[in-house]
Amino acid sequence: MINKVVVNADEAIKDIQDGMTLMLGGFGLCGIPENCISALVKKGVKELTCIANNAGVDDFGIGLMLQKRQVKKMISSYVGENAEFERQLLSGELEVELIPQGTLATRCMAAGYGMPAIFTPAGVGTEVAEGKEVRNFHGKDYLMELAFDADFALVKAWKGDTAGNLVYRSTARNFNPVMAMAGKVTIAEVEELVELGELDPDHVHTPGIYVHRIFQGKDYEKRIEQRTVRTK
Amino acid sequence: MLDKNGIAKRIAKEIKNNSYVNLGIGIPTLVANYIPQDINVVLQSENGLLGMGPFPFEGEEDADLINAGKQTITTLPGSAIFDSALSFGMIRSQKVDLTILGAMEVSENGDIANWKIPGKMVKGMGGAMDLVASAKNIIVAMQHVNKAGESKLLPECTLPLTGVRCVKKIVTELAVLEVLPQGGFRLIERAPGVTVDYIKSVTAGKLIIDSDVPEMQID
Numbered sequence: 491m492i493n494k495v496v497v498n499a500d501e502a503i504k505d506i507q508d509g510m511t512l513m514l515g516g517f518g519l520c521g522i523p524e525n526c527i528s529a530l531v532k533k534g535v536k537e538l539t540c541i542a543n544n545a546g547v548d549d550f551g552i553g554l555m556l557q558k559r560q561v562k563k564m565i566s567s568y569v570g571e572n573a574e575f576e577r578q579l580l581s582g583e584l585e586v587e588l589i590p591q592g593t594l595a596t597r598c599m600a601a602g603y604g605m606p607a608i609f610t611p612a613g614v615g616t617e618v619a620e621g622k623e624v625r626n627f628h629g630k631d632y633l634m635e636l637a638f639d640a641d642f643a644l645v646k647a648w649k650g651d652t653a654g655n656l657v658y659r660s661t662a663r664n665f666n667p668v669m670a671m672a673g674k675v676t677i678a679e680v681e682e683l684v685e686l687g688e689l690d691p692d693h694v695h696t697p698g699i700y701v702h703r704i705f706q707g708k709d710y711e712k713r714i715e716q717r718t719v720r721t722k
Numbered sequence: 723m724l725d726k727n728g729i730a731k732r733i734a735k736e737i738k739n740n741s742y743v744n745l746g747i748g749i750p751t752l753v754a755n756y757i758p759q760d761i762n763v764v765l766q767s768e769n770g771l772l773g774m775g776p777f778p779f780e781g782e783e784d785a786d787l788i789n790a791g792k793q794t795i796t797t798l799p800g801s802a803i804f805d806s807a808l809s810f811g812m813i814r815s816q817k818v819d820l821t822i823l824g825a826m827e828v829s830e831n832g833d834i835a836n837w838k839i840p841g842k843m844v845k846g847m848g849g850a851m852d853l854v855a856s857a858k859n860i861i862v863a864m865q866h867v868n869k870a871g872e873s874k875l876l877p878e879c880t881l882p883l884t885g886v887r888c889v890k891k892i893v894t895e896l897a898v899l900e901v902l903p904q905g906g907f908r909l910i911e912r913a914p915g916v917t918v919d920y921i922k923s924v925t926a927g928k929l930i931i932d933s934d935v936p937e938m939q940i941d
Contacts, residue, residue, distance in 0.1 A: 517769040517806070518792040520785065543806070570845035579844055586844070588837075591768065592810025592852030599807040610814065611855035615833075615886035618851065648786075660786040660803055661770050667805040695805075712785035718793040719780040 491686055494654040494704045499529035502677045502703045506642055508535050509562075513598065513638065513669040514542040514552060515645040518571075518715045521662030522551050525679045525707040526644040531558055539563040541638060543594060543665055545575045550713050559583070567591035571715070590618065593635050595668055600637035602671020602700065607636050643673025646707070647696070650680035651687075654701030655694045663695065670696045679707040724895045724913045724940075729863050731756045731940045733822060733893050736861055737763055744768060744813070744853060746823030747791045749863040753822055766818055768849040770809050773801030790849065810849070814856045821857035823850060825864045825889075827879040830927035832889040832901040834862065835881035847884060854885030866894035866924050873926035875899070875907055897921050898938065899929075906930045911938045 496502045503526055506512070516522030530538075531554050538561050545564055546553035555561050556574050563585040569575055578584035589597075590612040600608045609632035613619050623634040645666040648659035656678055658666055670676050678696075683706035724732065730752035737743060737753075739761040745751055754774075757763050765774040767789040774789055775796035783794040797803075812818060827835040834854055837847035854860055867873055875892065892899045898911040906928040912921060912935050922929055 517790075518788065520769070520788050520792070566846060568846040568848040576844065588844075588846040590847055590851035590855075591806070591849040592813060595806035595810055610852070612814075612852040614855060616851065616883040618847075660784065660797075661767075661788055662786040663803060663805050664770050665806045668807045714783060714785050714794055715788070715792040716794065717783055718777045718795070719783060720777045722779050 491653040492698070493652050494698065494701055495652050495683065496703045496705050498705055499525040499679065499707070500532070502526065502679070502705055503529045503533065506530065506533070506535055509537045510535070510641040511539040511541065511639070513640045513643040513673055514540060515643075515664065515666035515669045516542065516544070516551070517661065517664035518544055519546065519551050519713050521646050521658070521664050521666055522546070523644040523646040523679050524710055525705075526677060527551065527554060530560065531555055534558070534560070536560050537562045539565065541565045541594070541640060543567050543591060545569045545572050547571050547715065548574050550711070556584070563587065565589065565594070567594050595665060597635055597638045598665065598668035598672040601639065602668060605637060607634050609634055638672055640673050641675065643669045643676040645670045645676065645678050647678055647680045649682045649684055649689065650678055650701070650704050651684050651689050651698070652704070653686060654678065654698030654704050655689050656680065656696035656701065657689060657693055658695050667696050671700045675702045676700055677702065678704045680704060681707060681710060723916055727752055728913070728940060729893050729895060732898065732938055733861055733863055734758070735940070736891070737761065737820065741819040742766055742772070742817060743820045743822065744818050746821070746850070748824040750822040750824060751791060753863070766812070767795070768809050768813065768853070770804050770806060771797070771801065773798045775801070810852050813849070813852055816856060816858050818857065820859045820861065821853045822861045822863060823853065825862045825874065826868070827874050827876055827881050828862055828864070828889050828892055828901070829876050829879045830901070830907055831905045832887045833879050834884045834889050835879040836884050838882045840882065850884050854888045857888070860889050862889050862892045864892065864894055866896045873924050875925045875927045877927045896924070902930065908932070909935050911936055913938055
C-alpha cells in the first residue's frame with residue numbers, strides 16, 4: 491500500500507499558493523476541514539477561489555479566511571449567516587458565484603468520474619442559465635454544467651487509514667466524498683488515523699486512490715450552528 | 723386566518739401514505755410536527771439523510787447530525803445517510819414524491835422566486851433550484867402578502883426566478899390555491915373566517931373562483 495500520511499495540516503497544505511482554486515468539504519459548519527482552514531489562515535495565502543457549499547460564519551470555518559481577506563472568489567450555493575461575507579460582497583471586495591446545490595455536488599462528482607460536463611434541469615429559465623448551453627432531452631430542457639477544476643480539495647473524514655481510505659460519520663459526510671474525488675491534489679484530515687487493515691474494505695466511502703495526503707487532525711471544535719433540542 | 727402552524731397543519735393533510743418528502747426551511751419545517759401518526763412518511767434532508775427524526779433530547783445533540791437548515795436532529799430506525807451528489811441524484815430522478823418550500827413570489831403559471839432580492843439579500847438558492855426543477859409535486863407554504871402588504875401571488879414574478887412552471891399548490895394564511903396547467907390560481911379553500919372577496923383583494927394574479935369555496939377543515 492502507498493503511504494499517504496503527512497505529519498500535520500501545515501505540512502499538508504505547504505504547496506498551496508496564492509491564486510489557487512480550492513474545494514472545501516462540509517455543509518454549514520458540519521464536516522468542515524477545521525485543521526486545514528486554520529493552517530491556511532496561518533500561512534496567509536491570498537487570492538483564493540473557494541468552492542464550498544457555504545462560507546462559514548463570521549468567526550468560524552471559511553469565515554476565518556474571509557476575515558483575513560484571503561478569498562477572492564466564492565463558488566457556493568448558500569451564503570447566509572455571515573455578515574462579513576455580505577459586507578465584502580456588497581462592497582465589491584469579494585466575487586461570488588451562486589449555483590444550485592445539486593449542481594455544485596454534481597460538478598464535483600463529474601470531475602471525480604472523469605466526465606467533462608453534466609446536464610441538469612436546475613436553473614433552467616433562471617439567471618443561472620445565462621450563457622450556458624441548453625439541451626433538450628425527451629422534451630425537457632437541461633443546462634450543461636462543466637466539471638470543476640480545482641487545484642486542491644480539502645476534506646474532513648471521521649476515520650482514515652494510512653493508504654488514504656476514508657470513512658465519514660453521519661451527515662458530516664455531505665460534500666466531502668465528492669470533493670475528495672475531484673481535487674487534483676486531495677488532502678484529507680481525519681479524527682482518527684488508523685493502521686492498514688483496521689477499516690473494513692466494505693465500509694470504505696472514499697477509496698485511497700483519490701487521496702494524496704492524510705493526517706490526523708486535532709482539537710476539533712465541531713461547532714453547532716443551530717442547536718435545536720426537545721425536552722424529555 | 724391561519725398562523726404559521728395552521729398553514730403547516732393544512733399542508734400536512736396533503737402528505738400521502740408511503741411517500742418521501744423534502745421539507746424546506748421556515749414554515750415547511752413545521753409541517754413535520756403535524757404529519758398524521760397513522761401514515762408512513764420518510765423525510766429527506768438534502769444535506770444527505772433519508773429518515774429524519776425529531777430534534778434530539780437536550781444533551782444528546784450531535785454536531786455531525788444536522789438537517790439542511792443546520793439544526794441538530796436525530797435519525798430513526800431505517801434511516802440512511804449519503805453524500806450530496808447522491809442526495810440530489812434521488813431528487814433529480816424524482817424518487818422524492820413531494821417538495822414543500824417557502825416562496826417570496828409565485829406567478830399564475832407556477833413560476834417561483836425565493837432566493838434573491840437584487841441589491842438587498844444575497845443568501846443563495848441552496849438546493850431550491852434543484853428541487854423545483856425536478857420535483858413531481860411542489861407545494862408552496864407562504865404568507866399571502868409581503869411585509870409591504872403587496873400580493874405575493876402575481877401575474878408574473880418580479881424577483882429573479884428559482885424555477886419555472888413548477889408550483890402545483892399554494893397554502894397561505896388565507897387560502898389553498900391550485901395553479902392550473904393553463905395558468906391562474908384556482909381558489910380551492912379559504913381559511914376560517916376569511917371571505918372570498920378579501921382573498922380577491924390581496925391576489926394580484928388571475929384568480930379563478932368556483933361558485934362555492936369551502937372553508938378549510940383543520941383542527
